[in-house]
Amino acid sequence: MDLLEFEKWALREFGIDLSAYKSNQLHRRIQSLMSRVGANTVDEYVKMLKSDIKQREKFVDFITINVTEFFRNPDIFQELSKILKKELSQNRRPLKVWSAACSTGAEPYSLAMTLNEIAPGLNHKILATDLDKNILEKAKKGEYGETEIKNIKNDYLDKYFSKIDDKYVVDKKLRNMITFKKHDLIIEGYESGFDLIVCRNVVIYFKPEIKDSIYSKFSKSLKQGGFLFVGATESIYNYKEFGFDKSSTFIYKKI
Structure with a gap:
């Protein structure tokens, strides 16, 4: 089996479309991961994935690129906060938000804190999705270590987290x-x-036609x-094709 055949196998086995x-x-x-786990050939690696659940979890985690942090790129996050504040000042109502490819939950919790600061008392709803169900389980728990909370301001830590042993646990309200x-x-x-x-720092890994398809579907999903709001390396140069106007460097408004 070569790597192209492996892509087809992974789609059948995991439901992950690696061809994108x-x-x-x-x-x-994939070759780097195979080397790390001691698989010399693709066939050896497939055999490993079929028989070892931990290797399967490691593969999904590695492929779905679970890298995140609270208030990632704080300056850009601050820009989002200003835009949302302006919108909510004109029409005070609960917002419906989607955090796509949310990884361990730092992003949706950052959004929840932001919304609660801007417009407390409104019943904002955040949908947080990811491909990796194991990562989602960690996200649901809302428990983070010292290094994971480094971008969170002290007053937010005091207000939205409880320190239990060596973990910072997200408040139930969030x-x-x-x-x-x-x-x-x-x-x-x-x-x-x-x-x-x-959806930040995800579509950069996809082929151009897949990116365009995702941006088109995002546009249809927005009111x-x-x-x-995209990642700091993901400017959408053809944003007008998807019915967007540019509100800020990495923030686009559906017109």
């Missing part, structure tokens, strides 16, 4: 704002009616006047 990823980057990542759900951006349908979609 940039081939060179993807194949380097957790109640968020629904965590398994979802594949490439092969599954999208909900609609969102005021804000946040008119809704916002799309």
